[in-house]
Amino acid sequence: MEIFKEFTFEAAHRLPNVSEGHKCAQLHGHSYRVEVHVSGQVDAVTGWVMDFADITEAFAPIRSQLDHHLLNEIEGLTNPTSEHLAIWIWSQLKNLLPLSSIVVRETPTSGSIYRGD
Numbered sequence: 001m002e003i004f005k006e007f008t009f010e011a012a013h014r015l016p017n018v019s020e021g022h023k024c025a026q027l028h029g030h031s032y033r034v035e036v037h038v039s040g041q042v043d044a045v046t047g048w049v050m051d052f053a054d055i056t057e058a059f060a061p062i063r064s065q066l067d068h069h070l071l072n073e074i075e076g077l078t079n080p081t082s083e084h085l086a087i088w089i090w091s092q093l094k095n096l097l098p099l100s101s102i103v104v105r106e107t108p109t110s111g112s113i114y115r116g117d
């Protein structure tokens with residue numbers, strides 16, 4: 001069984017490696033949405049894989065690092081594409097949660113899914 005919890009944060013970024021004149025070379029912001037997916041067995045007593053609150057607790061310090069920050073200034077995110085952000089969030093959480101995927105939405109129509117491979 002897979003469960004997920006969705007989080008939001010606001011942040012600015014620019015993409016340093018895009019071609020000259022690309023719109024994303026400019027500093028701009030997004031209302032990011034992140035889904036943290038975890039998998040496991042449904043416990044016979046609780047009826048859940050894990051408490052959603054445990055996912056929230058694990059994600060809280062990550063959200064604090066990201067929310068209202070310039071992503072390019074965060075260690076490991078000098079080129080903060082949605083792909084790199086999904087990998088970065090996975091690396092922060094992999095020892096805390098039984099992750100199955102991290103979904104990052106930069107806009108309502110674009111984003112990345114990382115499954116740890």
Ligand SMILES: Nc1nc2c(c(=O)[nH]1)N=C([C@H](O)[C@H](O)COP(=O)(O)OP(=O)(O)OP(=O)(O)O)CN2
Pocket residue numbers: 015024080081082083106107109110
């Ligand atoms: N593979 C990727 N491509 C792009 C990324 C990315 O992280 N990975 N990022 C960007 C920019 O950050 C941009 O802000 C978001 O891209 P885009 O979907 O093009 O944004 P728009 O809202 O302007 O798109 P619409 O055409 O209005 O839907 C670019 N590419």
Ligand SMILES: [Zn+2]
Pocket residue numbers: 013024028029030106
């Ligand atoms: Zn962007």
